[in-house]
Amino acid sequence: MINSIEMDARDLLRAPERNASDWEKILRNLAMLSNNTSTHDTSRELIIRALDKKREIPEKYHDLLNDLIKAVGLIPYLPDPKDFSESMLLQAHIAPGLDGRRFHSLQLIVYRQIMEGRNVVLSATTSVGKSMIIDAVVSANKFRRIVIIVPTIALIDETRKRLAARFSETHSIITHASQVSTPGARAIYILTQERVLSRDDLQNIDWFVVDEFYKLDIRADLAGGADRAVDLNLAFHKLASSGAKFYLIGPHVDGVKGIASKYQHVFIPSQFSTVALDIVHFDLPRDGSERAEKLKEIVGENTGPTLIYCQSPAKCAEAAQLLIDAEKRPLTKATEDATSWLEQEFPDSWIVTDALKRGIGIHHGNVPRSLQQYMIRAFSEGKLSILICTSTLIEGINTVAENVVVYDRRVNTSTINYFSFRNVAGRAGRMGQWFIGKVFVLENPPEPSDMLVEVSVETQPEGTPISLLLGLPEEDLSDASRRRVESEINAVELDISTIRENRHIDIETQKLVANRIRSDMLYRNLLNWSHIPNGEELNYVCEIIFAQMGGERILKGYQIHSGTQLAAVLTKIRMSDTLRNFLDDRVENRRGEQSPSDAIDQGLKFLRSYLCFKFPRQLSAIESIHKDIESRAGRKSTANYRMFIAMAEAMFLDPNVFILDEFGVPFSLGTKLLPDPSPDETLQDAVDRILQTKDEILGILHPFEREIFKSVVPALPRG
Template structure:
């Protein structure tokens, strides 16, 4: 029997005699180097059908499990010989209180890291790459470690896991307001942007970059973040710290060899098997929606539906709701009550959640994203409709993945991204065989090599990357490029470096405008602290005219004055609901209430809390550069930029959003200038929830957050 025949037979009610033939055939595959990986996959499929194998063949199956390195699947009760027991003990994870064991790939990587080697591990989602991090921390070899993750959502997921195991011994730092001490063991869990702003990472001796493929500049909207990730890697690695880069399967890495010694491990090792079904349905015409409804009516285990965008996720959820497949779920009533209080009741997210359908994408409030994931993990939700914001980086357990689209935003999925999404089906020790349903057509196989731009510094390397490197870290060609930009620009090298996220041309256009009438613009722009209304209008005009014209038009903002009004509305509103209602009331005629809700949420979280502060500070740096040169007192927008970043809440209260407590709830907790996350955590830990005017869901949010806090005293 060949591999295809064995897979087919394992899906049937095979007889005891056929069970023996199956194991015999798999044994031959496992014992041949060329077919070992195929043999491992078939062993996993046997475990999924273990009840079909007679007791007399159990020892044979266990022997195959051991021979392919899947030690976590060997129960200690079946380790019948001394040799078996020694093998399990050799694979035991070195974490106090843990009884888990490594599989062979995990043990290999762990030993390399403990030996002090740099490792780049490229492997499927299911292999448990994070467990190796935990084991390295448990050795106590490193007093200061950093874990760089791609999203704030993954910060909280990682924090929760590590706080449970190491919170009594390590300070866990996730937020810019948290202060560290060199004498205290510390684990930093940060995004690349946050890592670049910290001045206390010099003591880090071991760091991890999760989803390291994002170091590659792929020419898309994420290139700015990829530049930051390259700079973050360079900042940490150049100190001599050991690194462990982890991510899904790639074919190669370039840009490291000239500067660092490292071991690249591209592994096909997997702890789950995948069944992939293609339907090749057309994009338009309703057939995909019909097939989605058909699949979801049959599937009873946890299912993720991947969609290319929030709009597509709404379409998929609406199709399922219209099919009336999902009854009301009373366990979700408290969450629905809170959503109805804080947002219009017609929001698709609320309607879907009533019926047990979770929606997860970048426009959803962060605390709600975390709640939806927890409800999915616990089994309260069986269906999760999501975009790449959840697929890339957040670990969750599902048996089934349905690819509703074969695009990411408006770009066709490449094979690498497809494999990353498909890899979310199945999970070690939970679902042996993951099922992937591709409604359109699966992308053709291709190769993906990660190019680490800070190492290669090719001719097309972004100048924003090069401007932030020291002269000795630049190649000769890059040094000439940087010199050319600096020599030609009227702005100082320091301003260009601080403003690297803004194109040099746009910075220089603002420079020339300000210098055209120094006295006029000095009165308008040289402010510190809180701007007067004309001063805020002045910077909003610059932002609109020179930096964010097209972005702001997407929010229905067509002038600097309209931008000023939108910011002021957020600042003056007693509830964010007022901002949401205003966006809904003034939405375009061809859009839905849900579109209006999410446009408001996106404006507050992605624009006002992220893009606007960065561009505000870019203008601050430019005006300061100009006015200092001519002997005029410059302004400093740092305070106001921080207020915008925190949506005009105290920084500590707003930071609770990352721990699962929504800003809408945080602002109800009472007066107090909580300038740091730790101050807010101290307060919220001590507060008597029964004496607050919070909804049940809000109390549950806080209780859940409290349960994850184990802080070194």
């Protein structure tokens, strides 16, 4: 009976047109569905589909439609109240401090749970508006010091801009290690898990948020690598064990396992959604021309803002080239200034530039962060109708798209699971803009499956990474974990403090490095350097990285085949005047089968993933192992790599110029705005200088740089 009622309503809503009697039947069916607990979510979806066609509904049925909207909790979709009872209902759903915006029923439930002091885990669809609850809680001033843990730098920027626009006068907004807060003052820290672990001023946090909490699950490798999942677990443990209340948010999962009972959390799983989805499956083969033709057809037929999900930067380039080559992709004036600037700052033939000329944005981890931000902004403003992206954009960024095309059913080289597929599809549609999102899946979709998130830091099951256990205080280890740690460290002739300090480097690798240093008596003193190493010293440390730390496996993808070659590349970057000089060199010396665009992407990936992240960790581990060995032998080590590590982490740029890329200021523009930097200049000092930029300086900037300046300045941190 219920199934036939639902199907009748769906068939009528799909029909080319409807008359008054059809609407009477539709609304009657929706009323029956909404009164049945088992079909409440279904009724909400169908009511949203009816709202998409509200202009057709006879006025005499509008009151009935509004009653249905109330019944399924879609309060923001209600018109202004007609009587006292409606006014009271709407007033009860007003989100405090958010300019009269209304909660829907699920948001109100979650908000009240948080305000009553409970720990909450909200597992709900992408469109449910989980972040709005954060804004309302901050507005309520219940918590003075807040930490929001987000998975990416891009999401740091989006969250910072949103919260700074509303709370910069009342709270310090802190996103980077170089920023400090006044003890006891109101502060909102917006950090990745790595930045949470690196800070020592988070002892008195009142409330913290973990965005995309499913990335706590180490088994599923959803966090962007096991190291990141480990760090997220440790960040959660660091804050939760301090007594801070928490709010974990993420897409719908079937359950959460492992959060300690002492936290007394409330798990709220919900299929509540504020949009409906039309999902079309084409079941096309992975290889061949059919997918390419279908992509061009979909883009040609759907004019609304469209996200195209691809598994990797290379696949983004492939999809972009297909659309560039399509006859229907003319040049656009909306991005002329941006593409003119890109042609000036990057080598020719970069696919990002070519695509942007035709209103197509590309967003993935190799694109500089400031340009990622421009892509999102231009897409939101309608300058770009298409945004091709990897999971760096799909997971968490609040993009507005009517359509989503799932071009690949993989993430990197792994097949996408059903959970990740739902997360991608959930980016289609947006409350208040598109009632119905369209999702086009080119390949076979993954089979439906359950998703149970396990928080390993609490349960410490067999197989928990040793790096996680090494990051925990000994008193927080289970008996089995304590025995595992003792067994592992007893096999290595290094102090436990050294092994813990290098927990991101597996213990066997630390052992190999230690053995190399002990055996190289002739060269051991070449590690006793500080500040900037000379050529011989850099060569030797790079040889250790290449031979003992997996460098051969990691670096061959960057066409680096020896430690000496790695040292030469590092020196070339350090001596380059501009980013383009380094990228021009990568293009000129690329492999024969590699395109110039691929060489640019590879060079950018090397800078971001290796130079700024992996290399500093390797260098730090070598320093600490060398000091440990020298101390055990009764010798004094003078090794101090901190300065060189800091330089590498900042890509050998001025540190503030490098940091400002996170705020949307490209490196070349940052250099122009901050001439003659002082080594003692803080980030806030640098920002203050930018805020005082004179009109004559702005006048000589490229038009695109002026556009960036205008968009970025309002959200820069104020001292």
